[in-house]
Amino acid sequence: MTRHLKMDTPATARLLDELPSRLTGKPMDRPDGPKKVAGKATYAHEWEIEGKTFGVLARAPISKGKLVRIDKSSVESLPGILGVFSEDRFLRNPAQGTANEAPIQGVSEISYFGQPIALVVAETFEQARHGAHMLELVCEADSHGVFDPEANNISPEKPEDDQLDQGDLDKAMAEAAFTVDSTYRTPNHNSAAMEPHCSIASWEGDQLTLHGSYQMVKYNVNELADSLGIEPEKVRILSPFVGGGFGSKLGIAPEAVAAAIAAKEIGRPVCVTLTRQQVFENVMRRSESRQRLRLAADETGKLTGLGHECLVSNLPGETFHEPVIQATHFIYGGENRRLSIEVARLNRMCAGSVRAPGEAIGMQVLENAMDELAHTSGIDPVELRKRNIPDTHPEEGMPYSSRPFAEALDEGAKRFGWDKRNPEPGKQREGEWLIGMGMAAAARVNMLMESKARVKLKDDGTAIVETDMTDIGTGTYAILTQLCCDMLGLAPEQVDTRLGDSNFPKASGSGGSFGASSSGSSVYLACQDIRGELARRLGCDEDALHLNGGKASGSGQEVSLTDLLAGETIEGEGHIEPGKTMEKVQQATYGSYFAEVAVNAVTGETRVRRMLGVFGAGRILNHKTATSQCYGGMTWGIGMALHEAMEFDPRDGHVVNNDFAEYHVPVNLDVPQLDVVLLEERDDWASPIQAKGLGELGLCGAGAAVTNAIFNATGVRVREYPATLDKILDGLPELQPA
């Protein structure tokens, strides 16, 4: 049996609000928690597989050119070496998320510094690492490498779908009471998940098993099969624990294909784990951007024009580009609009999805521009945003689904004590620290993806949930367990949720914040399927069925679930598909951020003292894990505002800060005890469980709250991220004796 739902109409039946146990939404501890804190959760590298060998990738030492020759004899006689592999099935770079096919392949053409071009396999990791180090690679550099997206001699591409010209923006700017015309730059970012990418490939005949660290198993199977030139049926991927993804593990990556090729050749399992340096050199980056923001407003602050013109980059041949203007399209009004993206082709590692692609940097900069407008017009920043919430989509005219945007702004302002802010910059001082407050809005598109799950209600009244969905730290194990508990009237210890195995029904995977609502809906449907069968056995309507604590009722009498099961297992399948509700309304999630910073008047150092986020994302499935997701996002916002930037050598294009000592992610002391408020909301247009995505909303503008606070503290407007001390120091107000 399968219960299928295509979201063509809003799901107005809110079953989850009527069920007796109501575990969904509660701050339940993660069922996978005890394993994780005890070191018993098995991540990719850690599978004990008989005969396991180790492979280390060797990478290109040039940014553009040709691989002329690999001198395998330079390492073949070293102790323990089992083989050196390099061939045209190797991946140039990871596949983009949901690619479902192989990315560009080949090793002879080198397109970026760090491109993996060979794999050295040995009995031990130490031997393989030494071999990769000693391997002689003869490469020929081509002098035409392009490393600067703003260089005069390159002409960026203009993707057709990203050139909006509505009304007359120039005229609106000329006639406006208040205007902003500012250009910002954001640097390249790396996801820097704590678990480096890893795959163990093992073959049994022509059947390949890959223990990997991947976010989207269903797509990854097809990508791996296509890369190797074999049938997808011959590939099984296991990815039950993923040590952080953030987009960096969406598509099949070079280490998986190299491991599979080598394992086949030597007839033993091969484990390939990237070094941290390789993670920085050949995993997806978030593209740097140049963003010109133009805002035209009337005397009341209402926008009459909005321009957001962006330049980003990627490798030649890649279709992805950072969708910087994604939320700009719908968050604020203004009838005259120019929104565009240009893409420069660079010899830099591939650009792809890094947590909240688009909004992470697009909302950040838009919200800086809104702060500039608030300052210029003298209108309170919270009020200014509220005045610009459009009634209908400003370009396409469609209505919005549930949108607690104004509520998030008001709630945040109230809780944070926004009324205590002095709008005049540089006026609050505590000893050598200048204090300021800033705020920003949050917005992120909402998506639903096709997803399937199977639930087995066993004869003993316990259940198993199976789906190839992943939990990358997001809380999937928890929320799917909770949904199943509520739908079948079970306790958490009676439900065993199993994930990340491609033999299970194909889920959406984790990405784009759609994982929870999509896979959650599939489990909900699978349970409905079971409820249908139980109602039939009980002789009642499905709507009247009542399941609680192992008892079933609905037709007057109450029976125990195990009696009703009568020694059988009932299997239900759920299948959710996106439908017309995606087009009929603009679906998105909203929120607000408020930050208080202290900027050192002597050194220019910024410390975030307090930060609040208020978010609306439809039904919250687990209050605890949802809050954690928001902490994570806001912390990324702090990192993007203050520390994070990949630095490239302008001479040869290699990334200079390729480790944690030089690429600064926020550490514990950089982050105050954050505050998160989750608004009570149901969005019937989004999914049958009324939930929307949340995993990325925490950083869709968060950094702007911090830099806007820096402006309020100091009067310095940093338009080149990150706001390091050197960019603040020069503009600091004269020090008066305290």
Next chain:
Amino acid sequence: MKDTTLRINGEERKLSADTRTTLLDALRNHLGLTGSKKGCDHGQCGACTVMVNGRRINSCLTLACMHDGDEITTVEGLGEPGNLSPLQAAFVKHDGFQCGYCTPGQICSATAMLEEIKDNWPSNVSGSLTGEAKLTPEEISERMSGNLCRCAAYPNIVDAIREAAEASS
């Protein structure tokens, strides 16, 4: 190759490995103790934190063969599902992790850190070098800043440590 005898989580373990093998790789690749994680292999992330003779160290920065006879405690030695240490249990309760990859390092680090506070070791945010070390959120954050968490469970990590420490004092 070198033979080394380690005492890990109270058990004697014999290792015969390449002298280049770090303590971390010995645990993960040779001894079946994969609780300790590798995030950087260069002493920059803390995922590999274990205790050697009671003190926290980055096990990726030391060679296994240098630890003959040493007493090593890994996350597996602190507790197990069903019998978690108070800190491990507090991490579950406060959601002091998301993906869980930095977590064993955080917990080993915190276990040793609390002893450092008890012994009044000063930190960079302590008011004085000789006074009593206090268990404030700021002190915890500072002392845990060698353990990166990209999922950014920091506020919950601080809460978990605070609760476990207060319960034990």
